[in-house]
Amino acid sequence: MASIFTSKLNLALLVVAIGSLLAGVASYPLHHGALARQLWGIGVLPMLGILLYDTAGSLLQRKAGVDFLALLSILLALFLGEMLTASVISLMLASGRALEDYASSQAQREMSALLQHAPRFAHRFQDGEWRKIDIKEIAPGNRLLVRNGEVVPADGNLLTPAQLDESALTGEPLPIGRAAGEAIASGALNAGQPFELLATSSSEHSTFAGILRLMHSAQQQQSPSARLADRYALLFIPLTLFIALFAWLVSNDLNRVLAVLVVATPCPLILAVPVAIVSGMSSCAKRGVLVKSGAALERLAQANSLFFDKTGTLTGGHARLAVIQVSSGIKPDNVLWLAASLEQACNHVLAESIVTAARERAIALALPHSAEEAPGAGISGDIAGHRVAVGSYDFVSSQAIPAPWSPLFLQRLAYEGASGVFVSMDGVMVGALQLVDKLRLDTPRALRRLALAGLGHIVMLTGDRKDIAGTLGNQLGVSEVLAEQTPADKLTAIRRARESGIVVMVGDGVNDAPALAAADVGVAMGARGAAAAAEAADVVLLVDRLDRLVEALHMARRARRIAAQSVILGMGLSIAAMLAAATGNLTPIAGALLQEIIDVAAILNALRARRVVPGNGSHMTAQDAEQLSAEHRELESLLSEVSQLADRLPDLAGPQAVKELGALSQSLSEHLLPHEQQEDHELYPELARQLGGDDPMAAMSGTHREIFRITRLLDRMIGDLPADGPSPPAVQELQRLLYGLDAILHLHFAQEEELYHSLSAPT
Structure with a gap:
C-alpha cells in the first residue's frame, strides 16, 4: 500500500x-x-x-x-x-x-477500520461517581461503565447484562446478548443499554489493543x-x-x-x-484474517502442506467438563453443585472450568465456608453443612473412603489423556468430574474443507502421548500425527517438510512461535493466542474460528x-x-x-x-445456535444418568433398579423427547428449506427416529418389569439399550453442535 x-x-x-x-x-x-x-x-x-x-x-x-x-x-x-x-x-x-x-x-x-474503531476514553467509578478518564488509566479491577454506542475499552467480566455488536471483531452482523458474569473482549460496541464491566486487564494489554498493534504493524x-x-x-x-x-x-x-x-x-x-x-x-481482512504482506498471500495461495498444533488450535485450549461419574444414589448435578460451590474459593486452573460448567447448567451455587486449599492438590471446606473435599484422587482419598468405581475411572483418564477432579462429602467419595480439552466445533469441518481445497498433506503436531494423539488423529482424518513433540521437534518437522513444498503452520502458543517463523506461512490464532505467536506469524486469525483459514486460502488463490x-x-x-x-x-x-x-x-x-468469497450462507443467528447449545448442556446431566445407570444396573437391588429405571424413563419422556421432537418438527424443516437440495436433513432426522425407537423400547420394557426387579437376561437387554442410547445421543449432539456452529458462521 x-x-x-x-x-x-x-x-x-x-x-x-x-x-x-x-x-x-x-x-x-x-x-x-x-x-x-x-x-x-x-x-x-x-x-x-x-x-x-x-x-x-x-x-x-x-x-x-x-x-x-x-x-x-x-x-x-x-x-x-x-x-x-x-x-x-x-x-x-x-x-x-x-x-x-x-x-x-x-x-x-x-484493513484500517479497526484502527479508527479504537476507543480513547472510558468511564470509571471513582469516589462514588462515574468519571471520564483517558483509556491509558484503566487498571485491572476497575469498575467501568460502557454507554450505548461506545466501544468496550478493556477485557473484563460483565457486572450487568449487555447487548454487544461484535462485528468489528468477528464479522457477526447481529448484536449478541451477554449475561452478567460473562467474560467479554475489548473492541465490541455497546448496541443496547449502558452496562457495567469489571476490568481484568489494562487497555494496553487487552485483546483489542493486541489486535490493533498487529494491524498497525501489518500496515x-x-x-x-x-x-x-x-x-x-x-x-x-x-x-x-x-x-x-x-x-x-x-x-x-x-x-x-x-x-x-x-x-x-x-x-x-x-x-x-x-x-x-x-x-x-x-477481502481477507473483511473476514477477520490479517495477512501481513502480499508475499504471504501469494505463498498461502500456493501452499500444499499444512501443520497444526493441537492444543488451542484444533482444540479450545481450555478444559471443559465431559463426564460426571457418580456413586450409587447420587445425582450428577449434585456432584457438580458440590464441586463448583467449593471451587469458587480455589485458584486452581481447573476451578474456573468447573464453576463455568455449573453456571452453564443454571445450577445455583452455595457459598463455601472454612475453605482450606492444598496448592496443586485440592481444596476442602463446608458446603451447606457438609464437609466437602475436591481435588486429585490422592487428596480426596486421604480424607474419604474411595469409591468402587475409582480405579476404572482413573484408568479411563489415563487412556483419554483427560484431567480428573474427585469429590467427597462427609468422608465418602460421591463422584468425580472428567475434564478434557475438547475439539473446536469448527475443527472437523475446517479440516475436511482444507483437504477438499487440495491440501493433501495435513499433519497434527502435539506434545501428547502417541496413543492419545493417534486416537485424535484418526478421529480427525489427518494425514500424519507427530506426537510427543518439543518446540525443537516441531521446528525440525517444518524445515523437513519445506524441502518438498510450501508449508503452512497453524499455532497459538509461545512454544509455537519458532515453528510459525520457520514455515513458509505461519498462521496464528490471534483472537486468544499468545502475542509471541501472533508476532512471529505471517497471517493472524483475528476471529477465534479455524474455518476462517479455509476462506483465507480460497481468497488468496x-x-x-x-x-x-x-x-x-x-x-x-x-x-x-x-x-x-x-x-x-x-x-x-x-x-x-x-x-x-x-x-x-x-x-x-x-x-x-x-469481493469476499461467499460462504455457505448464514442460516441461523449466533444467538439461536447458542440457545440450542444451552439446551444441549441442560440435557448433559440426563445423558450422564443414562450411562451410569447402565453401569450400576447389575449391582442394584431389584426394587431399587425398578425405581431408578422408572425415574430415568420419566425424565427421558419429559425432557429429551420434547427437545428432539421440536427439532424434528420445527427446526429441521426450516433449515432444510434454507439449505435447499433434496432433503438435506434426512440423516439427522433418521437419528431422531432411532432415538425415538430406543426410548419407546425402554419405556415398554421398564413398564413391564415386575416389582421385585428385572431378571438377569432383562438386565443385559436393558444395559444394551441404555448403552446404545448413550452412544447415539452423544454422537447426535456432537453432530448438531457442529452443524449449528457452521450455519451460524457470519458471512
Whole structure:
C-alpha cells in the first residue's frame, strides 16, 4: 500500500502531467510551437526522474525492473523530439499510478477500520461517581461503565447484562446478548443499554489493543508483492525489445520503435498485480484474517502442506467438563453443585472450568465456608453443612473412603489423556468430574474443507502421548500425527517438510512461535493466542474460528488467479498493439491512448479480488445456535444418568433398579423427547428449506427416529418389569439399550453442535 507521501507524490505527478500537457496544447494554436514543446518536455522531467530512480533500485536488487520499458519509451521520445508523445506517455504513467493509489486506498479501508474503531476514553467509578478518564488509566479491577454506542475499552467480566455488536471483531452482523458474569473482549460496541464491566486487564494489554498493534504493524510492513510481476517481466521485456528491433530492421523508422515501446509500457504489470494482491488482503481482512504482506498471500495461495498444533488450535485450549461419574444414589448435578460451590474459593486452573460448567447448567451455587486449599492438590471446606473435599484422587482419598468405581475411572483418564477432579462429602467419595480439552466445533469441518481445497498433506503436531494423539488423529482424518513433540521437534518437522513444498503452520502458543517463523506461512490464532505467536506469524486469525483459514486460502488463490488474469489480459492486448505498431498501423500518440485503455481494463479486473468469497450462507443467528447449545448442556446431566445407570444396573437391588429405571424413563419422556421432537418438527424443516437440495436433513432426522425407537423400547420394557426387579437376561437387554442410547445421543449432539456452529458462521 502506498504511503501518504507516495500518494501525494503520485498526485503531484498527475497534476504536473495534466498541467504541462494542457498548457502546451493551449499554446500550440497561438503559433508558440517551441513553447509548447518546452512545456511538454518540462512536464516529462518529474516522471523521468521517478522512473530513473525506480529502475536503478530494481537493478541494484537484481530484479527484472518492469519500469525499464516505460523509461526507454520516454527517453526515445525525447531523443526523437516527440515531446507531445513523451508528455502523453508521462500522463499515462502518472494516471496509472494515481489509479493504483485509488484502488489500494479502496482496498485497504477494511484493513484500517479497526484502527479508527479504537476507543480513547472510558468511564470509571471513582469516589462514588462515574468519571471520564483517558483509556491509558484503566487498571485491572476497575469498575467501568460502557454507554450505548461506545466501544468496550478493556477485557473484563460483565457486572450487568449487555447487548454487544461484535462485528468489528468477528464479522457477526447481529448484536449478541451477554449475561452478567460473562467474560467479554475489548473492541465490541455497546448496541443496547449502558452496562457495567469489571476490568481484568489494562487497555494496553487487552485483546483489542493486541489486535490493533498487529494491524498497525501489518500496515507498516505491507507492500504489494511484485514477484508475480517480475516473473512475467522476465518474458515480456525481451519480447518487447525483439519486436522493437524487428520494427527497426524492417522499416528503419525509429517512430515505429517508439510506438512499439509506448504500447509495451507495462502498466498492467506495474499496477494489476499489486492491486489484485492488496484487494485479496482486503477481502481477507473483511473476514477477520490479517495477512501481513502480499508475499504471504501469494505463498498461502500456493501452499500444499499444512501443520497444526493441537492444543488451542484444533482444540479450545481450555478444559471443559465431559463426564460426571457418580456413586450409587447420587445425582450428577449434585456432584457438580458440590464441586463448583467449593471451587469458587480455589485458584486452581481447573476451578474456573468447573464453576463455568455449573453456571452453564443454571445450577445455583452455595457459598463455601472454612475453605482450606492444598496448592496443586485440592481444596476442602463446608458446603451447606457438609464437609466437602475436591481435588486429585490422592487428596480426596486421604480424607474419604474411595469409591468402587475409582480405579476404572482413573484408568479411563489415563487412556483419554483427560484431567480428573474427585469429590467427597462427609468422608465418602460421591463422584468425580472428567475434564478434557475438547475439539473446536469448527475443527472437523475446517479440516475436511482444507483437504477438499487440495491440501493433501495435513499433519497434527502435539506434545501428547502417541496413543492419545493417534486416537485424535484418526478421529480427525489427518494425514500424519507427530506426537510427543518439543518446540525443537516441531521446528525440525517444518524445515523437513519445506524441502518438498510450501508449508503452512497453524499455532497459538509461545512454544509455537519458532515453528510459525520457520514455515513458509505461519498462521496464528490471534483472537486468544499468545502475542509471541501472533508476532512471529505471517497471517493472524483475528476471529477465534479455524474455518476462517479455509476462506483465507480460497481468497488468496482467487487474488493470485485474478492478478495473473489481469497481467495476461494486459500483456495480450499490449502484444497485439505492439505488432500493429511494428507494422506501421499505430502511431505513438494513438498507442499511448490505447495503452491507457488497456491499463484501466487491467485495473478494473484486478479490483474483482476485493469481493469476499461467499460462504455457505448464514442460516441461523449466533444467538439461536447458542440457545440450542444451552439446551444441549441442560440435557448433559440426563445423558450422564443414562450411562451410569447402565453401569450400576447389575449391582442394584431389584426394587431399587425398578425405581431408578422408572425415574430415568420419566425424565427421558419429559425432557429429551420434547427437545428432539421440536427439532424434528420445527427446526429441521426450516433449515432444510434454507439449505435447499433434496432433503438435506434426512440423516439427522433418521437419528431422531432411532432415538425415538430406543426410548419407546425402554419405556415398554421398564413398564413391564415386575416389582421385585428385572431378571438377569432383562438386565443385559436393558444395559444394551441404555448403552446404545448413550452412544447415539452423544454422537447426535456432537453432530448438531457442529452443524449449528457452521450455519451460524457470519458471512
